[in-house]
Amino acid sequence: MTKEFDAVIVGSGINALVCGAMLAKNGWRVAILERNDQPGGAISTRTDVFPGFTVELLSSWHPLFLGGPAYADLASDLARLGVEYLNTEDPTGVVCTDGSAVLSTNAQRNAETFGGLGDLGAWNAVMSDFGNKADLAFGLLGTDFWRPNSGKLGWKAWRQLGRRGVMESGAELLEPAGPWADRTFSSPVTKALLAPWALHNGLGPDDASSAFITKVIAAAITLGGMPIPVGGGVKLVDALCTIVTEAGGEIATSTAVQKINVIDGKARSVLTSDGNTYTASKVVIASVTPQSLYLDLLDEKCVPEKYRSAAQDYRYGRAGMQIHLALSEPPRWNNPDMANVALVHVLDSINSFSESVNAANRGFLPRRPTIVVGQPTTIDSSRAPEGAGLLWIQLQEVPRVIRGDLAAEITHTGDWSSKVRDQYAQRVIDQLQPHIANISSGQTGKIVLGPADLEGLNVNLVGGDPYSGDCRIDQYALWRPLRLANGHNTGIKGLWHIGASTHPGPGLGGGSGYLVAKRLRERRR
Ligand SMILES: Cc1cc2nc3c(=O)[nH]c(=O)nc-3n(C[C@H](O)[C@H](O)[C@H](O)COP(=O)(O)OP(=O)(O)OC[C@H]3O[C@@H](n4cnc5c(N)ncnc54)[C@H](O)[C@@H]3O)c2cc1C
The missing domain is CATH 3.50.50.60 (FAD/NAD(P)-binding domain)
Structure with a gap:
């Protein structure tokens, strides 16, 4: 036909x-x-995987x-x-070895947070500098470079910043997040709060332009929160x-x-x-x-x-993994501030973040991965039955083909067998256990999607690369x-x-x- x-x-x-x-x-x-x-x-929104729950099997945050x-x-x-x-005032937070913090859409609360971390001046300077160039930064990400009028953006930058300013901004644009965070902030908690956002554009803290992406996302989140559709x-x-x-x-x-x-x-x-x-x-x-x-x-x-x-x-990038947990009650965080946060990064520090990204890039399972813990019910309560809990857990430091395990615990043959996938998922849950008391005892349902499963759900996610x-x-x-x-x-x-x-x-x-x-x-x- x-x-x-x-x-x-x-x-x-x-x-x-x-x-x-x-x-x-x-x-x-x-x-x-x-x-x-x-x-x-x-x-891929599913209502059939855990009875009574609405689960975003893959992407979730809009x-x-x-x-x-x-x-x-x-x-x-x-x-x-x-x-x-729907939206939230608490879009993101971090739990790391040196403490925890929440990044809010409320400027007063952020002032208290960064003041407490000793980084208020640095945070204000970053946001104010970024604010002055925000139209150029967002313009760069949204421009169709192949149209004649794309030159307008370059001209605008030239007029706004001058020749020297354009050159300087070029270097700033290429800076990796790790060195930027080290030279800008004093607290390891501030660094661990901001830098892992580079992951959400497929980057690590040692990659060129990851500081720029971190600043774009930090500004976007503090202004726009973490909306999701009902x-x-x-x-x-x-x-x-x-x-x-x-x-x-x-x-x-x-x-x-x-x-x-x-x-x-x-x-x-x-x-x-x-x-x-x-x-x-x-x-x-x-x-x-x-x-x-x-x-x-x-x-x-x-x-x-x-x-x-x-x-x-x-070239394809690192793979991803998703773990979905249905809980009999909301997650019981040791730090109650995290209970209302839409997306919490749990990691040791910016150093473990660097180690895990590099490990995965080179084919190794990280020892202490950076864990993205999403809590959709903090925004849309219709996603779980009343009184129940739902966790959307994401890992982005996952090798596409396994060469080894940095922790030397998981044996493998190179492929993502369901056994390796489930053993690695257990490492992640064990790492979360000290922070979320009922993560194991309260489980009423669990789904683990490894790289092969992601590609099985969408052929464009080659080798499980989510991007x-x-x-x-x-x-x-x-x-x-x-x-x-x-x-x-x-x-x-x-x-x-x-x-x-x-x-x-x-x-x-x-x-x-x-x-x-x-x-x-x-x-x-
Ligand atoms: C696990 C995961 C979590 C994510 N979380 C977020 C998030 O919370 N927020 C966010 O902003 N981004 C997130 N992302 C990234 C974002 O979801 C993707 O980048 C985006 O959805 C990709 O959209 P796309 O238009 O490229 O098409 P895709 O979503 O990749 O869809 C392509 C479609 O084309 C189909 N197709 C391919 N070949 C053919 C063919 N020959 N014939 C017919 N159909 C074909 C495929 O079956 C597929 O359905 C996430 C990604 C993943 C994988």
């Missing part, structure tokens, strides 16, 4: 859905084709979406379709799908795209696993990894050799996805590339979907 649309989108993650919804609002008929049986990609331009474009439609966001990310997914179908589009699940057909140099249609052809009168947009796009979906003869070779060299590609600077910004610096343009007429593997990278902001939809909308005008 052949079906006809204006745009055909491969995959249904946040970028595909944002892109599809924006084009649909512009009057386009859009088909979104998804190989899984549900749309959403790394948004500050990037609410703070980004895609939300601004679609907010009125999302509200009309019932998407409602009832889970599925509500956002459903609403975005509705915007597409209301305009005559289609969301086809259990429909894997096998080929993108290029005729006379232009992408014209796609062939799906069930033998159907979806034709695209205007564009085909692929939200897949570079390797899938250039080496698999496109015929070899359509792709210039330099694209194939650059795609071959595209669909290493985010270090040589593969970020201008050089994401390919070192050819071609951006979302595939070099094939009518074919665009979006998703976490493309600029501006991973996260629920929907940035690449937004940038491509905006570009296409403006073209049509």
Whole structure:
């Protein structure tokens, strides 16, 4: 069967859905084709895993979406379709060897916290300096570098900062978080509170630009908190799908795209696993990894050799793991301040953070991982039955292939067998035990997702990499996805590339979907 649309989108993650919804609002008929049986990609809300609970199996926190331009474009439609966001005054905190602290959206509380840590002057200076350049910083992350007007940002920076200032800011932009935290703050607790946020952009404290990312996220969280949608990310997914179908589009699940057909140099249609052809009168947009796009979906003869070779060299980052725990009562933290915090990092110190990232990069299971403990019910109480507790635990310092165990406890054969996965999960729970008294005794349900499970849930998470590609600077910004610096343009007429593997990278902001939809909308005008 052949079906006809204006745009055909491969995959249904946040970028595909944002892109599809924006084009649909512009009057386009859009088909979104998804190989899984549900749309959403790394948004996977499940009500069937623990009875009575709503569990975000993968991504959970939406500050990037609410703070980004895609939300601004679609907010009125999302509200009309019932998407409602809740927020918190206590978005993040840390429990480390030297103490604990909470970063709040309340400036007075932050002044007390940093004052108590002896870092108030330093914190104020960081925020004020960042505030002066915030439009440039956020502009850099949201700019479509490949449009003629992207030069405006550089010009603005030049006018605002001068030649010397631009040079200085360039060095600041590349600084790693570890040295920055060491030279800026005196308390190990402040360092451990802020630096682990680099993880959430795929970086470690010794990676270039991790200080910049830490500052961006610290500012974004203190201003915007940690919003999540009532009832889970599925509500956002459903609403975005509705915007597409209301305009005559289609969301086809259990429909894997096998080929993108290029005729006379232009992408014209796609062939799906069930033998159907979806034709695209205007564009085909692929939200897949570079390797899938250039080496698999496109015929070899359509792709210039330099694209194939650059795609071959595209690198994946560390893997991730998720542990979900249902508890008979809310988590009993030793430090009661943590009970209301949405996302707590539990680690020894910035030094253990550095050790664990490097261990995982080199193929070793960390001894003392940095543990991300999410507590969705602190914001949306509907996620668990009354009186019960729910923990969303994330690990981002996980080797994709195992070479060894830094603690020399877990034996392995290189692969992520379920035995190795569960033993490592137990190390994490044992590490949390001194901080959360009922983490073991109160368990009524447990799910552990290792790297292989993540890839099984979403093929774009290659080797369990939650960010669909290493985010270090040589593969970020201008050089994401390919070192050819071609951006979302595939070099094939009518074919665009979006998703976490493309600029501006991973996260629920929907940035690449937004940038491509905006570009296409403006073209049509
Ligand atoms: C465990 C985990 C936790 C995270 N937590 C957060 C968080 O809390 N907040 C945050 O901002 N970010 C988070 N992230 C990152 C964020 O969720 C992702 O970067 C983002 O959702 C990726 O979106 P995407 O548009 O690239 O598409 P994806 O979500 O990767 O979806 C791509 C879809 O394309 C489909 N597909 C691929 N190939 C084909 C094909 N040939 N035919 C048809 N369909 C195909 C896949 O099945 C998949 O459904 C998390 C990621 C993970 C994995």
